Amino acid sequence: MLLLLWYVMLFTTLSYLFFFFFIIKRAPSKPKLPPGSMGWPFIGETLQLYSRDPNIFFTSKQKRYGEIFKTHVLGCPSVMLAGPEAARFVLVSHADLFRPTYPKSKERMIGPSALFFHQGDYHALLRKFVQASASPDALRRLIPGIEALAESALDSWAADGRVVNTFQGMKKLSFDVGILVIFGRLDSYYYEEELKKNYSIVDKGYNSFPNNIPGTNYYKAVMARKRLSEILGEIITKRREKRMETNDLLDHLINCKGDQGEILSDKQIADNIIGILFAAQDTTASALTWILKYLHDESKLHDAIRVEHMAIYEANEEGNRWLTWAQTRSMQLTYKVILETLRMASIISFTFREAVADVEYKGYLIPKGWKVMPLFRNIHHNPEFFTDPLKFDPSRFQVSPKPNTFMPFGSGVHSCPGNELAKLEMLILVHHLVTRYRWETVGSQSGIEYGPFPVPKAGLPAKFWRLTQ
Template sequence: MCGVFFCVFIFLLAIIFSYIFLRGEKKEPQKRAKLPTGTMGWPYIGETLQMYSQDPNVFFAAKQKRYGEIFKTNILGCPCVMLASPEDARFVLVTAAHLFKPTYPKSKERLIGQAALFFHQGEYHLRLRKLVQGSLSPEAIRNLVEGIDAIAASALDSWAGGHIVNTFHEMKRFSFEVGILAIFGHLDAYYREELKKNYCLVDKGYNSFPTNIAGTPFKKALMARKRLTKILSDIICERKEKKSLDKDLLGCLLNSKDEKGGILRDNEIADNIIGVLFAAQDTTASVMTWIVKYLHDNPKLLLGAVKAEQKAIRISNDEGNRRLSWSQIRTLMPVSNKVVLESLRMASIISFTFREAVADVEYKGYLIPKGWKVMPLFRNIHHNPEFFSDPQRFDPSRFEVAPKPNTFMPFGSGVHACPGNELAKLEILIMIHHLVTKFRWEVVGPNSGIQYSPFPVPMEGLPARFWKESTT
């Protein structure tokens, strides 16, 4: 009997110790990452109406103040995670760029062309980016100075006389001509006009409601895009027949071969040409429009200093009888260059960029679900007083010292940063030179306010009058 009780006792003891042992060995359940805080708004439309019923920058700034530098929202039917710190922007765009792909609405891909480099990742993207960046590098674009100089002089001459011009629209025309020069070199006048006419229709329909109904801006844009394909096909065919080794963008694309000897198809070349035109025109035109306004609004300190610098260059060029040189632009325009940098910061033409998580990503204890959009907020970073004191004040002198890393990203960052940034700065500085040395101007529209089309520009495109100044 005692033996039976003893066996039962041992059995119960074993159960107790096993329970205690297993309980001690059992791991604490891992804490599941949670979504960032924030609000998602109404079903499907989310908070789109709230964002577009006010200045989007005010919308994002209010969100950041309430929820911190990482927060969620829903824009245009897409759940989004917003990132408002330099560290977070670098994580998405550089450190973990492979986890976040560029994303655009399908309607925009149809108009630009699905083979355009900024719709891609991986080997194809790297190959195209290398080609585009190479054709727009400082070594390549230094040969464009004379051509851009002539385009700028001609453009400004057409504004003179005191009639009202829409500064933004005129700057778009100027940027388009510079883009044509960089892509094709000297292009036949017929092709130039056909490209311009049809590209303008595509541009007008780009941000319209995507419908195939006849007569709508989007439908007109689709038809114009087909015509652009035909025009570019003819240009490509002619260039192939010449078997030239031109160093412009078209030449680089035509003469490129991958490791296996493969060449780019004509449609891939055409899509990337249209993509470069889109990337170059509106953004650069917006910056130049803001510069005209900033110079106008600060005539004593800002405009005076830029004029003095540029007039000294003009005098050294025999009062403009000799063209600007590459070395003058690179070394003799420090004040103007800081004005450009401060304009890029203040205006923040690219307020944010879209990426999409290709997998569930855990970051700083937050979950970014696969398929969610991720948006680094460049403007919030550029206007953060922690990085730029008194950020609403236009102060070019702040660029006498280089900004802290990842706090100034006017052209984006990482593998998808704008490959044409050097060309943009070059054409802006050349435009400034002609503007301040030969013209005076008066803004005649609203003196404040911003409109989005979709990039931020002064109200009504900054209507202004321009007069030639006497150089005698």
């Protein structure tokens, strides 16, 4: 009897062990949420993010939790990704699982038909036409126009020895370049002034608290946005009537046809024009302002850049001929300065996506509906990829960066279609600046402001002089 009991117990124990090791142990383990803290109820960690430089928040989290961590900011549970492979996973290889996401107030201000709010066929179609307006052929034709705008901006800053807010000056220049790319030359001065006036009201209210109270910046911006739609509607109607091929972005948008021959409505065209002006203006202006700061602070580099440009200037009969496409391609040191500026400043320091399904990445769960944020700046400032990352050193670009470690213009289906235009604008501005002008910054210059893009303190106040040649 005892023996039987002993057998029963042995059998039960062995069955239990078998079940535990072979059934339970072999069941695939459920992915867990990434490490990190979700902060306080409702507000999460938004205060920590905005009470100091946002990059300190990201960097301290990365040090504590590694390259993937969770948090709760701006009312959303979020997963932040600070490694190149993870950024590629979200933006390139699994882009269909993550859709672009923006606050509703911003979408309303820009216009819901703008391409960057979309995925799929509509997005791909529009992107094709925006890319066509920034193709090498199109850019080549824009050189004289951009040169004239750069010259006129620099002349106006140097005219009376006043202190110029460099960032504001660069904003005006990049807006004018945007108008040139979109409309070629606007026939009517009235339209140009109305566009500028209303756009600048929208720009002022864009980042303010959304409300419907008359008199506030946001409310004024909503009104100005309506006026912009009307003006753009009139310009589009006139252009459709003219039936002239002008090869600018408006021309491409008017003639844009989907697979079934469908064309864009005036509203879709207007939303996209405003979207492109928004995407182009502050980003390019911020990069240009940083270039001026770095060239000012690094006098040896400025002198070397000047040598590069004086050779071209002299070949062009003391600047009396327009730059050629080949000359803009030959500015090798300036090109490295631009890349290093984009790395150091990391103007778009991170982007947002939203998971459209539960996604597993390296054993971690990214739940459906959570925001996902690839942190470009953390990657650009990681010593593993860029030695001595806080040192401004254009020579590091003699060697190409490791794959997916340098993404100033993003990556994948939503990467920046204006990147070559932005770089051309920078090359041209630097050419005119160093060959014909000197500049001195005014006041104490260390520090960064975010509005929301990083800009040198107070917009880099500076005085400009025209050199006598």
